[in-house]
Amino acid sequence: MLKLFRNLKPYRLLVIAVLVLVFFQSLSELYLPTLMSDIIDTGVVKGDTAYIWNIGIFMLLVALGGMVCSIGASYFSSKAASGFGKSLRAKVFNHVENFSLEEFDKLGTASLITRTTNDITQIQQVLIMILRMMIMAPMLCIGGIIMAVSKDATLSLVFIVVIPGLALAILLIARKGMPYFKAIQLKIDKLNLVMREGLTGIRVIRSFNRIDHEKKRFQAANLDLTETSIKVNKIMALMMPIMMLVMNFSSVAIIWFGGLRIDSGHMQVGDLMAFLQYAMQIMFSLVMVSMMFVLIPRASASAIRINEVLDMVPIIKDAEVLKPATGKKGYVEFQNVTFSYPGAEQPAIQDISFAANPGEVTAIIGGTGSGKSTLISLIPRFYEVDSGRVLVDGTDVRDMSQEELRKKIGLVPQKSVLFTGTINDNIRYGKEDATDEEIRHAAQIAQASNFISEMEDGYDSVIAQGGSNVSGGQKQRLSIARALVRQAEVYIFDDSFSALDFKTDAKLRAALKQETQESTVIIVAQRVSTVLDADRIIVMNDSQIAGIGNHRELMETCDVYREIVYSQLSEEEIA
Incomplete structure (x- = not known):
């Protein structure tokens, strides 16, 4: 004392x-x-x-x-x-x-x-x-x-x-x-x-x-x-x-x-x-x-x-000597990355290697517990890797300050989190100095502008604690708008379209493609329809990569991916 x-x-x-x-x-x-x-x-x-x-x-x-x-x-x-x-x-x-x-x-x-x-x-x-x-x-x-x-x-x-x-x-x-x-x-x-x-x-x-x-x-x-x-x-x-x-x-x-x-x-x-x-x-x-x-x-x-x-000393600390970014803006690469949760007997992800380039959409798909969310949580350095390297802009994330690293990233978490305050406040959480025009543009891309305009006070409508006065789909769209207003180099969507209907999902992904042409987009998804048009699909199975390629390539080479596709789509949809 x-x-x-x-x-x-x-x-x-x-x-x-x-x-x-x-x-x-x-x-x-x-x-x-x-x-x-x-x-x-x-x-x-x-x-x-x-x-x-x-x-x-x-x-x-x-x-x-x-x-x-x-x-x-x-x-x-x-x-x-x-x-x-x-x-x-x-x-x-x-x-x-x-x-x-x-x-x-x-x-x-x-x-x-x-x-x-x-x-x-x-x-x-x-x-x-x-x-x-x-x-x-x-x-x-x-x-x-x-x-x-x-x-x-x-x-x-x-x-x-x-x-x-x-x-x-x-x-x-x-x-x-x-x-x-x-x-x-x-x-x-x-x-x-x-x-x-x-x-x-x-x-x-x-x-x-x-x-x-x-x-x-x-x-x-x-x-x-x-x-x-x-x-x-x-x-x-x-x-x-x-x-x-x-x-x-x-x-x-x-x-x-x-x-x-x-x-x-x-x-x-x-x-x-x-x-x-x-x-x-x-x-x-x-x-x-x-x-x-x-x-x-x-x-x-x-x-x-x-x-x-x-x-308690935080395990994750900024390096004493920070290195400037040396590669392309938004370039993300995993080099033989292995990570285990404390006390776990088996690694959550093991020997993961892939690259995600600016202007491309990289999708990650796999069964429950295959390590998808764990993998993307290593990009903003929420956890420290056991071995291997995670690179952003060509620099190991451990050689960058956490603040500088996270400025580059627009994250939409698996569980949508909203804060007490107005819709404006929640979207502006992604960028403190965002103008009203930027907020409205982000909401439009996220397909949130329609339901916001129907609310009594529009963008000044109050969000209750935990977002309890909006639906799951509305929460997801507001979370997406919050990430988009950031105008980030890397966008990470962790199963962020699961609460959206297929029509809204398709419109959102089309709008995203136009908005994020110069950024790297990484999408974690359960639905095959969400990843079909991705430039690169990474298939996770038992904490490892089972296959990498686009939809057609994986249909020919990856049994795990074929299984997922056949379980979700009909013959006509696949054709």
Whole structure:
């Protein structure tokens, strides 16, 4: 957790202000019992009313000063902790943005969301307490002991028994609760995962009547978290009764032995009352420490999880020495490329070699799981190849900056992703400075202009979260428009026409051919009709290339391609 507190540097003036204010607040609280003792011993016993008024007014001023310091400390500590939380969330988010897909696969989206929200909030809450109490608790404890000893050293022997016993109890309880706090954060991850799957997959859940099943999954995760929380709260609940028991017994002991010392003339009544208040302050400081012990273990567990994210070094990094592009613009080549997903027994693609030229359409077709989507995800360098090379513009993608590489590429992913905002915003996502004319042109090529014009606000129509207020085909066309507005050197369409009817598919491909004459177009498709006119068709089978050529050549030479064609087209269509 101390490692994370380095992010407090921009707020060091606020932290210093909190520490100074808490210091003066503690001094005022330590001074008040002595003033009260003087009022009793000098004013009340001797009947000096003027003295009582003078010291009483001074006590009010000291108490008022302490109150002002307390309010100021609360304000500045909240401001520092909130700023710290904001900075840390931004740091985690920016770091996560640099992750490759491999790191996302390792940690999981649900866990990353929990770490960025819940975990940082836990640390933020503890930070407020630490700022307020790390000066106050030691000062009240040490200062209280000094002041109590100054009132009566003999009576102070009570603390020799009380304080170590209380400290040991706090330590044992905190030690017992620590593992549960770590478990709670993991179980929040699990609950978040189940909740996220239940909400994002609600259409599938309802269509298969699996609502009861999902309820049971949620209840199981919820119950698991609840039971662990109850266990840890039961342990931590012991702390307060133990503290109160010790405080009450201490009070009884102090009053008992203090009464005896007053009776023997070794102590005055005012001193006993002041001593009792100092004893309460010492106990209260230990209560504050115990409260920190309740929260610090959970915050420590959260800090470990956040540090795990921040310490994770992205596998994909820009080369220290970047090389300029040396070949044709948009030229893509795979040279003996092999890639395996982490932990997989078999490579996802193996020994892949082919070239895709500008002005040509290269189509990739094959059965499910043959490695089509994996292959194209290596072009924008979402994953690092195990062996071989992927070249763009004649340069290995590992020798280019990721930003420069991805500027050259217009990608339409297999799963269409739209963002909350207007249609204009979503298409402009591909090119920030795109003009309205460029947006409309891209939408026209993507065959999206008709349905956009039918919407109430046209291009200013709002897209709901995840694009839930447009159909699958409309989502695909908007995703295609977003890629086209980029005017990229390389266009990658990962099964991006699957939700389109044959007529729209044909019109879109005809419009694309005119629009992308100088660019390299790579299309991943399941439908043979989509790839028939491609200049080059790559047939994938069992993670390897089964054949390369145009439609006619593959019909003669590739059994796998013939199988796919005969399974989808009739004799007349093939002829």
